[in-house]
Amino acid sequence: MATMQQVAERAGVSIATVSFVVNGTKHVTDETRARVEAAMRDLGYARHHAASALARGRTNILALLYPALESDLSGSGVQFFTGAAERARERGYTLVLWPARNDAGEIAELTATGLVDGVVLMEVQLDDPRVDLLRASTTPFALIGRTADPSGTAWVDIDFEATVDDAVDRLVALGHRAIAYVEGEPDGRSSPHGGAARAHAAYLAAAARHGFAPRLLACAGDAGAGRSLASRLVDEGSDATALVVVNEHAAPGILAELAQRGRTIPADLSVLSIGTSPGAADPALARMPSPGAELGRLGVDAVIDRIENPDRPLPQTLIPCGPPEGDSLGPAPRPAG
Amino acid sequence: MATMQQVAERAGVSIATVSFVVNGTKHVTDETRARVEAAMRDLGYARHHAASALARGRTNILALLYPALESDLSGSGVQFFTGAAERARERGYTLVLWPARNDAGEIAELTATGLVDGVVLMEVQLDDPRVDLLRASTTPFALIGRTADPSGTAWVDIDFEATVDDAVDRLVALGHRAIAYVEGEPDGRSSPHGGAARAHAAYLAAAARHGFAPRLLACAGDAGAGRSLASRLVDEGSDATALVVVNEHAAPGILAELAQRGRTIPADLSVLSIGTSPGAADPALARMPSPGAELGRLGVDAVIDRIENPDRPLPQTLIPCGPPEGDSLGPAPRPAG
Numbered sequence: 001m002a003t004m005q006q007v008a009e010r011a012g013v014s015i016a017t018v019s020f021v022v023n024g025t026k027h028v029t030d031e032t033r034a035r036v037e038a039a040m041r042d043l044g045y046a047r048h049h050a051a052s053a054l055a056r057g058r059t060n061i062l063a064l065l066y067p068a069l070e071s072d073l074s075g076s077g078v079q080f081f082t083g084a085a086e087r088a089r090e091r092g093y094t095l096v097l098w099p100a101r102n103d104a105g106e107i108a109e110l111t112a113t114g115l116v117d118g119v120v121l122m123e124v125q126l127d128d129p130r131v132d133l134l135r136a137s138t139t140p141f142a143l144i145g146r147t148a149d150p151s152g153t154a155w156v157d158i159d160f161e162a163t164v165d166d167a168v169d170r171l172v173a174l175g176h177r178a179i180a181y182v183e184g185e186p187d188g189r190s191s192p193h194g195g196a197a198r199a200h201a202a203y204l205a206a207a208a209r210h211g212f213a214p215r216l217l218a219c220a221g222d223a224g225a226g227r228s229l230a231s232r233l234v235d236e237g238s239d240a241t242a243l244v245v246v247n248e249h250a251a252p253g254i255l256a257e258l259a260q261r262g263r264t265i266p267a268d269l270s271v272l273s274i275g276t277s278p279g280a281a282d283p284a285l286a287r288m289p290s291p292g293a294e295l296g297r298l299g300v301d302a303v304i305d306r307i308e309n310p311d312r313p314l315p316q317t318l319i320p321c322g323p324p325e326g327d328s329l330g331p332a333p334r335p336a337g
Numbered sequence: 338m339a340t341m342q343q344v345a346e347r348a349g350v351s352i353a354t355v356s357f358v359v360n361g362t363k364h365v366t367d368e369t370r371a372r373v374e375a376a377m378r379d380l381g382y383a384r385h386h387a388a389s390a391l392a393r394g395r396t397n398i399l400a401l402l403y404p405a406l407e408s409d410l411s412g413s414g415v416q417f418f419t420g421a422a423e424r425a426r427e428r429g430y431t432l433v434l435w436p437a438r439n440d441a442g443e444i445a446e447l448t449a450t451g452l453v454d455g456v457v458l459m460e461v462q463l464d465d466p467r468v469d470l471l472r473a474s475t476t477p478f479a480l481i482g483r484t485a486d487p488s489g490t491a492w493v494d495i496d497f498e499a500t501v502d503d504a505v506d507r508l509v510a511l512g513h514r515a516i517a518y519v520e521g522e523p524d525g526r527s528s529p530h531g532g533a534a535r536a537h538a539a540y541l542a543a544a545a546r547h548g549f550a551p552r553l554l555a556c557a558g559d560a561g562a563g564r565s566l567a568s569r570l571v572d573e574g575s576d577a578t579a580l581v582v583v584n585e586h587a588a589p590g591i592l593a594e595l596a597q598r599g600r601t602i603p604a605d606l607s608v609l610s611i612g613t614s615p616g617a618a619d620p621a622l623a624r625m626p627s628p629g630a631e632l633g634r635l636g637v638d639a640v641i642d643r644i645e646n647p648d649r650p651l652p653q654t655l656i657p658c659g660p661p662e663g664d665s666l667g668p669a670p671r672p673a674g
Binding site (some may be wrong): 015089121132 | 339341342345352353355356357359363398400413415418422424431433434435442445446448449452462469470473474559560561564590592593596597617619620621654663
C-alpha cells in the first residue's frame with residue numbers, strides 16, 4: 001500500500017497538497033490535481049485505506065492493551081510501548097496503545113471489531129481472564145508477561161527469577177546477610193501480577209538457599225511511599241545492610257530519604273533496584289535495568305509472527321534485567337564493635 | 338450500539354461464550370447459541386462493529402497523537418493520556434494513543450483512513466506542520482497546547498505565563514532576588530515547544546518587572562542531568578537563592594544532588610518545579626502541579642464538540658498549574674556577614 005508521502009514525492013507536491021486532493025478540502029489547480037491523481041493511480045494509492053483494508057481483512061494496526069485507567073503507565077511501561085511502536089513501524093504496521101480495563105469485556109469487543117490485526121497484552125496476571133478471552137477469539141495475540149501456565153500462548157517476559165537470584169548472589173558475595181526485599185503493594189486485582197509473584201518467590205528461594213532469614217517489606221509505588229518506608233526503617237533501627245527493591249517508582253524516594261536521614265550510601269546500606277526503566281534513571285541509584293524496549297520489540301515480533309506465520313512454533317522468550325549500574329551498591333559494613 | 342457485555346447479560350452467559358458464538362471459535366450447545374443470537378438480535382448487536390461503523394462513517398475511536406519515538410512519554414504526558422482515555426470512555430468513545438512522527442506525513446495518512454472520528458494533538462510547537470495538515474483535512478481535531486497563532490483551532494493549554502508569573506511573585510515575596518530559571522534543552526525540532534517558549538518569555542518578563550537580572554540555565558530531561566547541573570552550581574559558587582525549574586524530570590536530580598552536596602533545602606536554596614505531574618511526586622520537592630488529567634479530559638471534550646456540534650464556537654481554554662505543594666520552598670537566606 002503506497003503512502004501519501006510517496007504520492008507527494010512522485011507528483012512533486014507537498015503532503016498537504018495530496019491531502020487537499022484526497023479530502024477535497026481546498027481548491028488546487030486542475031493541473032496539480034491531475035498530477036496527484038496520476039501519481040495515486042501509478043502507485044495504487046487507496047483513498048480509503050481503512051475500508052479497503054477491512055475488505056482485505058487486514059488493517060495493519062496492532063493494539064498494545066494496557067489497563068491505563070487502573071495502572072499508571074510509566075517507566076518500564078513507556079519503554080514497552082516505545083520499543084513496540086518502533087518495531088511495528090519497521091515491519092509495516094502501526095501499533096497504538098489501547099486502554100482496556102482488566103475485565104475481559106472490552107477485549108472481547110475489540111477483537112470482535114476487526115479493527116486490529118493483532119493484540120499485545122501487558123500487565124499479565126498469573127490467572128488472567130483477558131488471556132482466556134484472547135484464546136477464545138480468532139485475533140492473533142502475544143503477551144508481555146505470562147500466566148501461571150504459559151503453554152499454548154506466545155509470550156516474552158522478564159526473567160525475574162534469574163534477575164533476583166543474580167541480585168541476591170551479588171549482595172551475598174559482597175558480604176551482605178541482612179538483605180531485605182521491598183515490593184509493591186497488591187494492586188487490588190483478583191490475581192497477582194506474574195512478574196511480581198515470580199520475583200517474590202525467587203527472593204524467598206534465594207534466602208533459603210543462602211540460609212538467611214527473609215525480610216519482606218512493601219509500599220505503594222511512588223517516591224513519597226518510598227520515603228515513608230525508609231523513614232520507618234531508620235526509626236525502627238533496622239539492621240538490614242541491603243535492600244533489593246522491586247518497586248521502580250518507590251526506589252528513588254527510599255534512596256533520597258536514607259541520605260536525608262544521614263545514612264551514607266552504600267557504606268551504611270546498599271540499595272539495588274530491579275527492573276527499573278533505563279530512561280530517566282538516577283546514577284546515584286544502583287539498578288538492574290529492565291529490558292523494556294527490547295521486550296516491546298519482541299512482543300511485536302511475536303504477534304506479527306502469529307499473524308503472518310501461524311504454523312510456526314509459538315515464540316516464548318525470557319530476558320533477564322541487565323547487570324547493576326549506578327552507585328548505591330557496595331560491600332556490607334563491618335559489624336560495629 | 339450494544340456491547341458484548343450487554344449481550345452476555347441478556348443471554349445469561351459469560352462474555353467468553355458470546356465471543357465463541359461471534360467468532361465461531363469453540364463449540365457451544367445449540368440452545369446456548371440460540372439464546373446468544375436472540376440477545377444479539379434483540380439488542381441490535383452488530384457482529385462487525387468496525388465495518389458497520391465505517392459504513393455509517395463513524396468508528397467512535399479518537400486518536401491522541403504523540404511523537405512517542407522522539408519524545409519520552411512520561412509524567413505529564415501520561416496524565417494527559419489517562420485523563421483523555423477516561424473522559425472518552427465516559428462519552429462513549431475509545432481513545433487510543435497513536436504514535437506519530439513530528440513530520441506531517443503520518444498524520445495525513447491517519448486522517449485519510451477514516452479509522453478515527455477525531456484527533457487530539459499533543460506536544461504542539463509554535464509553528465507546527467502537523468496542525469497545518471489537520472487544518473487541511475476533514476478530520477475534527479483539538480490541540481493540547483497551541484501554536485503561535487492559535488486562532489481558528491480548538492485547543493486547551495496550560496497557562497504557563499500565569500503560572501511562571503505566580504511562581505516568581507511568590508519567590509520575590511519570600512525575599513528572593515537571585516532567582517534562576519532551569520529549562521530543558523532544545524529538542525531538535527524545527528520550532529520550539531509552545532509551552533516551553535511561553536514559560537521562558539514569562540520568566541524574562543517577570544525578571545524585568547521585578548528588576549532582577551535573569552539567570553538562564555538548561556539541562557537534559559533526566560535526573561542525571563539535573564544532578565550535573567546542581568553540581569556545577571555548587572562548584573561555581575552560585576549565589577542563586579531560588580531555582581524555578583520547568584524541566585519535570587531533571588528537578589528530582591537537582592534536589593537530590595544539592596542535598597548530597599550539603600545544601601539545606603530550603604534554608605540555603607529554594608527549588609520550585611513547575612508543571613510537574615502530580616502522580617509520583619516527591620513530597621520533598623515543591624511543585625506547582627500540572628493540570629494534566631484535566632487537560633486530557635478537556636481536550637477530549639473539545640474534539641467531541643467538534644465532531645458532534647461543529648457549529649458551536651471553538652473551545653479555547655487556558656488552565657494554570659496548581660499552587661505550590663511540597664517542602665523545598667522557603668524564605669530567602671539572610672546575606673552572610
